[in-house]
Amino acid sequence: MLFIFKYINKKSWFLLGYFALFLESVTPIIAILLQRDLIDKVFIEKQYEEFPMILALYAIFFFGPKLCFTVRRVAFFHISYHLQMSLTNDFLLKIYDMPAAIFNKEHVGKLLNHIRNDIADASDLSVNQILSESVKNIFTIVFLSYSVANISFIMLIVVITVAIIYYVLLHKFGEKTKQFSQCVKEEKSNISIAIEESISAVREIVAYNRQDWQLKNYEKKFSDYFKAIVKQSLFKNKILFLSEPFLLGTKLVVILFGGMSVISNKISLGEFVVSFTLVDQLATELGQLFEQVLTGKRLVASVECIQSVMGKDNTELGSIDFIDNIKSIQFKDVTFSYSPDSTPVLNNLSIDFPIGKKIAIVGESGSGKSTIAQLLLRSYLPDKGELYINDVPVNCYGKQYSDKISVVFQQPHFIPSSIKENLIFDKEYDQLDIENVCKEMLCHDFIVGFPNQYETQVGERGTTLSGGQKQRLALSRAILKNTEVLILDEATSALDTETEFYVQKNIDKLRKGKTTIIIAHRISTIQNADIIYVLDKGNVVAQGTNESLMTESPVYKKLYTFQQVI
Known part of the structure; x- marks a missing residue:
């Protein structure tokens, strides 16, 4: 992210984006909390005069996030677009400044793949995922945790336990996720090289009747890419297989403790419904944050691919102004x-x-x-x-x-x-x-x-x-x-x-x-x-x-x- 921040030149848009993100995180929780008053005051205590006001507030806080979501996406898309443009400009300048001895070793198809895929992925993942979705997940988790703690501290302990388990899973699977992403990127790069060679050498391929050979070469590269994709997908399914039960278990535990609390009159029915909804949302947000951190590993893979070129030496030129005519x-x-x-x-x-x-x-x-x-x-x-x-x-x-x-x-x-x-x-x-x-x-x-x-x-x-x-x-x-x-x-x-x-x-x-x-x-x-x-x-x-x-x-x-x- 330190590497990415150097190329973000539209930082003012963060103010608008994070303001919308804050409202988007808070307003749904307020809408959920209004359900408690709707159940306890209107339906149980029969305070029907409160119904129109609660319904109106619920509508505002329920549909408000949709507008905030749109504003947030537009703001962060703007940042992401200019980041991609800035990264691409510097990448091209790096190629221009690269010594010919180094540049000649870099395949054109691979360099194009860095621009088309790695820079595009790095711009999208860093801004639209890590700086946007991940921050929203964190904000929402903090607000949800505070709301759950006010209703039942035991339920919060349950959620914290789930968070710790997620952290252990993240530590276990994070590096593997990065490795699989790098493998997929490498095979995708090989496909780009094969296609670029097929098109640029089309006259020679036809002249020597090597179409079948070239297609077989492409099919082999694509087969390797497909195998890498399958391995990555199977690994993702493995993560889901291990993590999803914890989400379901969390909901069951909340129903158990919440139901017992209602039976023993420790919380109201409205508080039980709201606490279950909050914990359900909290568990979902934890799962999404877990996915975002794994996305961060993919970001690392993309940035390392970019840095493999950006980190090369520049042509060592001096600073003497060439003003005079050439005399010798x-x-x-x-x-x-x-x-x-x-x-x-x-x-x-x-x-x-x-x-x-x-x-x-x-x-x-x-x-x-x-x-x-x-x-x-x-x-x-x-x-x-x-x-x-x-x-x-x-x-x-x-x-x-x-x-x-x-x-x-x-x-x-x-x-x-x-x-x-x-x-x-x-x-x-x-x-x-x-x-x-x-x-x-x-x-x-x-x-x-x-x-x-x-x-x-x-x-x-x-x-x-x-x-x-x-x-x-x-x-x-x-x-x-x-x-x-x-x-x-x-x-x-x-x-x-x-x-x-x-x-x-x-x-x-x-x-x-x-x-x-x-x-x-x-x-x-x-x-x-x-x-x-x-x-x-x-x-x-x-x-x-x-x-x-x-x-x-x-x-x-x-x-x-x-x-x-x-």
């Missing part, structure tokens, strides 16, 4: 591997990139080209050595660093929105500027060919677009952002040779005087670069222009010659 980019003796037990991808790499130039990085697959881009983006930090921007380690800069560098990947991401929304990404651009950039990237013509033109919906992850169309739109998006450094990581690999030639030519024109780093396999993409770095086994083995490398670098010449052959 230096890799100094950088060594990096994606996991501690793997071979380093970069090995004592040292590069001093010239600023304002067109820079190319080439090499065979696995030579470390894309890793350089990832380090420049601060997705990862070097294991050894340092990456400096303006003679300052990149991790020392604040979030403004991201405004200095943009990137276009081989497979760019698109949100399920319009083409324009995917181009501007919540920035403000003049429509004419957008169209001019799209013309330069050779995508304006196919955009206006759509019925809705720039308002055309691209579908989930841009599924309505071809690979070449997505790459040209991503290039337009990056050119519009107009950052000091632009990284193109196989950004034109889906384009035909002619289209690529004109796109690259236009990029050179638009990016003249700015730093553009091109990572590519195709030598034709980078032949006119101001400087080309040749990577082999995580280090620079040659650098220079295309002409000089053809005569001085066997590795570069091999790449060039092989591509000419194929």
Whole structure:
């Protein structure tokens, strides 16, 4: 609950909620106590003139709680809704701030399950159950106990005994309840992962005719989930089987003591009826409180699932404001591997990139080209050595660093929105500027060919677009952002040779005087670069222009010659 309270930002609503809760707890007890006067004064003592007043008060105190219940539910629902929104916002921010090395180990389906189920459950259980229903149960139990004690202290002792038995049961079954909840959540998460994989890989599944295999995998996951649900349900039934007899026994004991008290004229008939009703209600409230405490164990399971992600380390970024222009980019003796037990991808790499130039990085697959881009983006930090921007380690800069560098990947991401929304990404651009950039990237013509033109919906992850169309739109998006450094990581690999030639030519024109780093396999993409770095086994083995490398670098010449052959 301490974890939950940090995210509750609508605490003022508690005043309204608890005021309604207080009235909801008290008014039914007053209605029950009025039954004593109804029986003793009206029916036994025949004071019929009291009947209209008692009936009117009974109606008020009987139906009043219904209004209070509605107000309470609305107030606590409001708190729960904003809690869920606040938790989800912080959860997403945590994902954004999480180091890539940690994030890559978290399955997307599992993260989605945390948001859809664990955060939703934690918000509902903490507010609508623990802070609302449980508090109401406690208030009602206190008021009922006081009312019962005024009629018969022995009956109160009986109820206290039942409460102690409930406490023993709670201690016995509480931890098991948490374990079963965690098991169910884990299996439910596995189902989410299986479904997410089935949908995201639908093309590969159909292409390889693996539909039956995928369905069997899902059925197995669902079977495991079903077994976990059955075990949890059987355990709940076991708790009910052991606890329900105590409720029935309590009522029988009250009838015994109450009946004997009426026979011996210690209490009136009205007091007996009221005391039985009060104790019956008290036993019910104790049972509900017992259920709420078990609900608390489920809450613990949900919160622990959330904390398993929220408790991870953030990316360690500095606080230096990046105000100046980028004047230097230096890799100094950088060594990096994606996991501690793997071979380093970069090995004592040292590069001093010239600023304002067109820079190319080439090499065979696995030579470390894309890793350089990832380090420049601060997705990862070097294991050894340092990456400096303006003679300052990149991790020392604040979030403004991201405004200095943009990137276009081989497979760019698109949100399920319009083409324009995917181009501007919540920035403000003049429509004419957008169209001019799209013309330069050779995508304006196919955009206006759509019925809705720039308002055309691209579908989930841009599924309505071809690979070449997505790459040209991503290039337009990056050119519009107009950052000091632009990284193109196989950004034109889906384009035909002619289209690529004109796109690259236009990029050179638009990016003249700015730093553009091109990572590519195709030598034709980078032949006119101001400087080309040749990577082999995580280090620079040659650098220079295309002409000089053809005569001085066997590795570069091999790449060039092989591509000419194929």
